[in-house]
Amino acid sequence: MFKDKVILAFETSCDETAIAIMKDSELLVNKISSQVDIHEKFGGVVPEVASRAHSEMIRNLFHLSLNEAQLELSDIDIVASTDGPGLVGSLVVGYNFAKSVAWSLDKPFLPVDHMVGHLSAPLIEHPQLDPPFLSLLVSGGHTQIVLVEEWGKYELLGTTVDDAAGEAFDKLSRYCGFGFPGGPAIQKISDGGDESKISLPRPKTSGKYDYSFSGLKTAAIYYLQDLKQEDGVSRKDFAASYQEAIVDSLMGAFSKAVKETNIPTISGGGGVMANKRLREKLAIFAKKNDKNIYIPSPALSTDNAAMICSAAQMNLTTKDLNINDVRLSSIIN
Amino acid sequence: MYKLSISTSGSYISACLHEEKLTGSLIFKSNQGSTNLLLNEINELLVKTNVEKKDLGAIYLDTGPGYYTGLRIGYSVAQGVGGSLGIPIVPVNGLDSLAFAAHTSHRKICAIIDIKRSEFAFCTYKPVPGGVVRESEPEILNIESLKEKFADDNEKKLLVGNWDLLDENALPNDSNTKLADPKIVSAETIHSVGERIFQNNKFPNFNEIAINYMREPDVSLSQTSLEKKVEFND
Numbered sequence A: 001m002f003k004d005k006v007i008l009a010f011e012t013s014c015d016e017t018a019i020a021i022m023k024d025s026e027l028l029v030n031k032i033s034s035q036v037d038i039h040e041k042f043g044g045v046v047p048e049v050a051s052r053a054h055s056e057m058i059r060n061l062f063h064l065s066l067n068e069a070q071l072e073l074s075d076i077d078i079v080a081s082t083d084g085p086g087l088v089g090s091l092v093v094g095y096n097f098a099k100s101v102a103w104s105l106d107k108p109f110l111p112v113d114h115m116v117g118h119l120s121a122p123l124i125e126h127p128q129l130d131p132p133f134l135s136l137l138v139s140g141g142h143t144q145i146v147l148v149e150e151w152g153k154y155e156l157l158g159t160t161v162d163d164a165a166g167e168a169f170d171k172l173s174r175y176c177g178f179g180f181p182g183g184p185a186i187q188k189i190s191d192g193g194d195e196s197k198i199s200l201p202r203p204k205t206s207g208k209y210d211y212s213f214s215g216l217k218t219a220a221i222y223y224l225q226d227l228k229q230e231d232g233v234s235r236k237d238f239a240a241s242y243q244e245a246i247v248d249s250l251m252g253a254f255s256k257a258v259k260e261t262n263i264p265t266i267s268g269g270g271g272v273m274a275n276k277r278l279r280e281k282l283a284i285f286a287k288k289n290d291k292n293i294y295i296p297s298p299a300l301s302t303d304n305a306a307m308i309c310s311a312a313q314m315n316l317t318t319k320d321l322n323i324n325d326v327r328l329s330s331i332i333n
Numbered sequence B: 001m002y003k004l005s006i007s008t009s010g011s012y013i014s015a016c017l018h019e020e021k022l023t024g025s026l027i028f029k030s031n032q033g034s035t036n037l038l039l040n041e042i043n044e045l046l047v048k049t050n051v052e053k054k055d056l057g058a059i060y061l062d063t064g065p066g067y068y069t070g071l072r073i074g075y076s077v078a079q080g081v082g083g084s085l086g087i088p089i090v091p092v093n094g095l096d097s098l099a100f101a102a103h104t105s106h107r108k109i110c111a112i113i114d115i116k117r118s119e120f121a122f123c124t125y126k127p128v129p130g131g132v133v134r135e136s137e138p139e140i141l142n143i144e145s146l147k148e149k150f151a152d153d154n155e156k157k158l159l160v161g162n163w164d165l166l167d168e169n170a171l172p173n174d175s176n177t178k179l180a181d182p183k184i185v186s187a188e189t190i191h192s193v194g195e196r197i198f199q200n201n202k203f204p205n206f207n208e209i210a211i212n213y214m215r216e217p218d219v220s221l222s223q224t225s226l227e228k229k230v231e232f233n234d
């Protein structure tokens, strides 16, 4: 544990260049230079575009972060960085930059798994989060139910057999021209819509707690192909129904896992965890079943470097952890 | 004050240190997933030569053209070290470094660097006293256009760089052409050019240093091809 240290962390596994600084468990800086504008015109993250943007941004962001924290380089005790999983061309930028900073300053370098970052993100706002707990990690790159037996000991109970939940949002949003990223776009359009207007499937899998989203996506696309204006379906009704189908699916396997494992605490993370409807349903479920619930605020649910600080502070590095299950199942490309 | 030169644009990862003259040099074959190789190599170089980080005064960086991931590793390490030690980074074009290494020749110099997908970065130079000057701007050529380029040119010339990666039938087979060293961009070829730029004080600020990709990024997703007209009633 490095509770009284100044930790500088980097996260560049996908399309956000992120840097955070934590001092005495307090988050001083949490900077995210999003590339959403760049990728929006392509309707998705283009790996080569993402890598280039990371290189262009990282050093400026580094100096800005130190300035904002009003720290000197010599104040830094530990440097951490995501070392995977993610887009390789993006990871190498943050990882090499971070490691070079650590080397130059003669400070320890801690490589952190991106998924472990998400698992430890809730600690920033909810330091009382204590294993065992079940976490629902949902984003454009991963959809997992992870049992945290103790810090450093994880079991992957369920994962998606095809698309990630965030991909299901992105693909439909692209199809409908709603915008990128799909999750926030669909959430916005669904505001005030009737989520029961259109009946869409809640796909089941053979795996006990596994997910599948490609059937839902296909069903929705078939539905839209046949849709006629006189059917009277509005954008917001469709968006609300589709969102509801994803959220229901996510809640299905997760609530089953929570009940069957009888774990007292639930948590979550990833970009899709910023979804309002999912957060509402999780909160209701926790209350009904008398579970503790510690979900990071939306800004700490989506990819960020504060979560890498949080994992580094707990010394949850990839060096000595058995986290193969978590890593291998979540490689983005 | 020591100068650290690094090159990661091709199949080798190299680093060297110079004070007045060469202090030490390391070169390793790059392999897939060799993310840690460059920084480990720099560390080993400093340990072996007994040079301390605080004695580094500048970094001469190979900014390509070449392999993208390698270039980004070199760039990230240079920016990380440069930013933390507070020392300048001098960007050096790999083609320029190859030509400069052959500047004592009296022939025209053609520098070639592999940039994968059967394409090569290419530039021609004229030797002048003490150095070389570009005759053209660097361009990307595939094997066919390289062949044409050579066929149209009967000047006496020297080929440097990755010519050994070209098929034999792509290489000009005439008495005007000499195949020469260096065959690869290395930290040492980068140093020679970097040192001149550094001494002339004509290098950019860190945030103006760009990697010479020479190609626009591949974009496999296209909004227009995926977006369908959906008949909502609003």
Ligand SMILES: [Zn+2]
Residues within 6 Å of the ligand: A114, A118, A139, A270, A271, A302, A303
């Ligand atoms: Zn993530």
